[in-house]
Amino acid sequence: MSVILFAALVFAVIFILVDLMEHLDDFIDNGMSIPLVAKYYLVFTPEILKLIMPVAVLLACLFVTGRMSNGNEIIIIKSSGIDIYRILLPFLIVSIIICGVMIYFNEWIVPKANHEKFRLEKIYLQQHNEGWWKYNIFMLDSRNRIVTIGYFDDVTNIASKVSVQEFSDTNMTYLVQRFDAQTMTYDTLSHVWVLKNVIERDFDGPKEAFKSYTSLPLKRISFKPLDLEQKALNPNDMDYTQLKRFIELQENSGNDVNRYKVDYYSKVSFPFAAVVVIFFGVPLSARKKRSGLALEFGISILISFVYILLIKISQVLGYDGIVSPLLTAWLANIVFFAAGLYNTAKVER
Numbered sequence: 001m002s003v004i005l006f007a008a009l010v011f012a013v014i015f016i017l018v019d020l021m022e023h024l025d026d027f028i029d030n031g032m033s034i035p036l037v038a039k040y041y042l043v044f045t046p047e048i049l050k051l052i053m054p055v056a057v058l059l060a061c062l063f064v065t066g067r068m069s070n071g072n073e074i075i076i077i078k079s080s081g082i083d084i085y086r087i088l089l090p091f092l093i094v095s096i097i098i099c100g101v102m103i104y105f106n107e108w109i110v111p112k113a114n115h116e117k118f119r120l121e122k123i124y125l126q127q128h129n130e131g132w133w134k135y136n137i138f139m140l141d142s143r144n145r146i147v148t149i150g151y152f153d154d155v156t157n158i159a160s161k162v163s164v165q166e167f168s169d170t171n172m173t174y175l176v177q178r179f180d181a182q183t184m185t186y187d188t189l190s191h192v193w194v195l196k197n198v199i200e201r202d203f204d205g206p207k208e209a210f211k212s213y214t215s216l217p218l219k220r221i222s223f224k225p226l227d228l229e230q231k232a233l234n235p236n237d238m239d240y241t242q243l244k245r246f247i248e249l250q251e252n253s254g255n256d257v258n259r260y261k262v263d264y265y266s267k268v269s270f271p272f273a274a275v276v277v278i279f280f281g282v283p284l285s286a287r288k289k290r291s292g293l294a295l296e297f298g299i300s301i302l303i304s305f306v307y308i309l310l311i312k313i314s315q316v317l318g319y320d321g322i323v324s325p326l327l328t329a330w331l332a333n334i335v336f337f338a339a340g341l342y343n344t345a346k347v348e349r
Contacts, residue, residue: 003060004060007056012048012049015051015052016045020037027125036124046105046114053102054307057274057277058281061280062281065087065281084282084344087282088279088282091281092278095278102271102274106240106271107240134154137149137152141221143252144169147162154225154228157186157225161182162179164181164218177201177203179200179218180199181196182197183195183196190217192219195218196214196215223249243264246260247260258320261326265328266315277336278340279336279337279344280343283343310335315328
């Protein structure tokens, strides 16, 4: 475990230094102090750890097994009748623990840290316009319902200049009903949007009927205030519950959700890479050879590069709907797990 932590620390430091060199001009130009830069990378660290942990596990596995092999410990263990699968067991237990920790990281730590990172970028680096998602909001609330909002105040949960347009189920170009309201508030007790100072217009061919209301609850609107705020979030910035809710809203609106489903399933599948790499690391280093840390480091980088390349290729297939999102998220793990089992079976017992 100590070797894994050391490897994770080394990779994290390298990652931060490379990113710092890339963004140093931005920090200086925007007058960010050293404590602010330190805070920025502190909240960036959970995302970095999520990305590098499988690589750290692989490097630690290669290093520990390699040292055991060069010290003839592997030969002694195998001579006593213990096969490679028994040698794998301690590494596997540790990797499963790390996998569980990383799943927890993805649910609770990473999204919150990314929110703070997003806030720092918005305030000090001007990478995101303040409240850009609050203006001119268009929501496809269902297959035949469009909601437009001129401005949304996320503090009071009040939307201004609201229009709700209902189209025919059989002809999506035919408008059958429309609500135009000065404001719209969210009733947190009944969980219903309430239109204020609203005009209802009903269309029946060339005929048009008008009704006006001071207040009109509209239960048919399915989204919530939090859903409007999450329109500005990246799937990596959402936890499992938020992303699942976001996908449901997009599905109800008739949008293509393959991309979001791939990201959703990947939140669970990616931490399992820490388990899969064990079946590569132990058999690969179990044979006695003359090598140093540089070779283990190079092998871990190569395997990680191939793994990430396979993830990117499968993601393209998943985003385009060629492969199911669930299979897309797990494809790299399945391929590497099969290859790892084959590699393990080849090791002489």
